[in-house]
Amino acid sequence: MGVSQQQIPGTGTPLVERMANVTQTPLNPGDSPLVREALSSVVSRETPAATQPAAAQPGGTGSEGDGSWPRPAKCRVIAVANQKGGVGKTTTSVNIAAALSMHGQRVLVVDLDPQGNASTALATEHRGDVPDVYQVLVDDLPMADIVKQVPEMPNLYCAPATIDLAGAEIELVSLVAREARLRRALAAYEEVEFDYIIIDCPPSLGLLTVNALVAADEVMIPIQCEYYALEGLGQLLRNVDLIKAHLNPTLRLSTIVLTMYDGRTRLASQVADEVRSHFGDTVLRTVIPRSVRLSEAPSYGQSVMTYDPGSSGAMAYMDAAREIAHRAIVA
Numbered sequence: 001m002g003v004s005q006q007q008i009p010g011t012g013t014p015l016v017e018r019m020a021n022v023t024q025t026p027l028n029p030g031d032s033p034l035v036r037e038a039l040s041s042v043v044s045r046e047t048p049a050a051t052q053p054a055a056a057q058p059g060g061t062g063s064e065g066d067g068s069w070p071r072p073a074k075c076r077v078i079a080v081a082n083q084k085g086g087v088g089k090t091t092t093s094v095n096i097a098a099a100l101s102m103h104g105q106r107v108l109v110v111d112l113d114p115q116g117n118a119s120t121a122l123a124t125e126h127r128g129d130v131p132d133v134y135q136v137l138v139d140d141l142p143m144a145d146i147v148k149q150v151p152e153m154p155n156l157y158c159a160p161a162t163i164d165l166a167g168a169e170i171e172l173v174s175l176v177a178r179e180a181r182l183r184r185a186l187a188a189y190e191e192v193e194f195d196y197i198i199i200d201c202p203p204s205l206g207l208l209t210v211n212a213l214v215a216a217d218e219v220m221i222p223i224q225c226e227y228y229a230l231e232g233l234g235q236l237l238r239n240v241d242l243i244k245a246h247l248n249p250t251l252r253l254s255t256i257v258l259t260m261y262d263g264r265t266r267l268a269s270q271v272a273d274e275v276r277s278h279f280g281d282t283v284l285r286t287v288i289p290r291s292v293r294l295s296e297a298p299s300y301g302q303s304v305m306t307y308d309p310g311s312s313g314a315m316a317y318m319d320a321a322r323e324i325a326h327r328a329i330v331a
């Protein structure tokens with residue numbers, strides 16, 4: 001039995017019901033009891049380091065005072081990429097997106113991985129013949145036909161991926177403008193004015209990831225604080241440079257986030273030091289710790305922000321999202 005059919009203990013609402021109840025609720029974070037409760041819990045436990053003042057973006061509005069973060073002058077499209085598997089791409093995409101949405105940002109998560117993990121974590125149906133990113137990329141279906149609002153998260157939307165997307169890597173090869181199909185679909189999507197579009201990439205450097213990098217302004221790379229963490233990073237960075245040179249001149253590596261940090265091991269701090277010495281301020285000050293709550297949340301169809309807002313993982317992702325929201329864009 002799939003997770004979407006189970007009544008999962010402790011959730012109150014079965015996941016399948018949560019998926020069915022996708023309604024257009026007003027775009028105000030305060031309107032969702034789940035968000036309200038989560039925010040009060042996280043805000044009351046925010047770490048002092050996280051509230052250090054940072055330069056607001058030019059043209060941004062809003063402030064910490066009213067619970068909202070500065071909105072970017074134009075939509076920031078961020079590809080979360082690393083061809084290494086299991087480094088925290090999806091966990092980072094989903095939780096950063098949820099945190100931003102809870103602070104007044106309108107956020108779309110594009111699930112570009114046939115595994116559909118981001119769709120699962122955001123309680124967005126992605127099985128059977130649900131229209132998905134595959135149809136947008138291959139069949140030219142408008143983005144508006146697949147995007148769903150995430151249940152109980154008024155500012156958060158998801159473009160789901162079904163297993164069909166696995167075929168896209170091959171089918172895209174013969175299509176016109178195969179590298180720019182996501183970019184084109186997002187450009188034509190005007191129904192909702194987003195502040196952030198976060199693209200969760202698959203663990204490969206194939207055409208799906210290329211589509212993400214061509215559609216994005218920024219690349220965010222999660223790096224797991226483990227041995228071999230930097231393996232393959234050079235190849236990813238070369239790909240980013242190639243795409244910048246030939247397909248998307250405005251692309252930039254804006255953010256590196258250190259994930260699954262285990263403070264008890266010397267190795268984790270060595271990896272973190274090494275990454276910081278290479279990449280300097282591109283690396284978020286906030287480090288994401290290992291937290292079992294982060295791995296539990298998706299099976300409840302939730303981000304950790306609502307599943308356990310007081311957990312170390314939720315607080316870290318909230319801090320990381322705040323850093324991202326306050327970072328000025330330097331072209």
Ligand SMILES: Nc1ncnc2c1ncn2[C@@H]1O[C@H](COP(=O)(O)OP(=O)(O)OP(=O)(O)O)[C@@H](O)[C@H]1O
Nearest residue numbers: 085086087088089090091203260289290291294295
């Ligand atoms: N900080 C963390 N603490 C504990 N578990 C984590 C953490 N971050 C991620 N995980 C777990 O590690 C696994 C891999 O994480 P995730 O799915 O986010 O990685 P990924 O890079 O998206 O993987 P893939 O390459 O398969 O898409 C998942 O089971 C997730 O729940």
Ligand SMILES: [Mg+2]
Nearest residue numbers: 089090113117
């Ligand atoms: Mg993933």
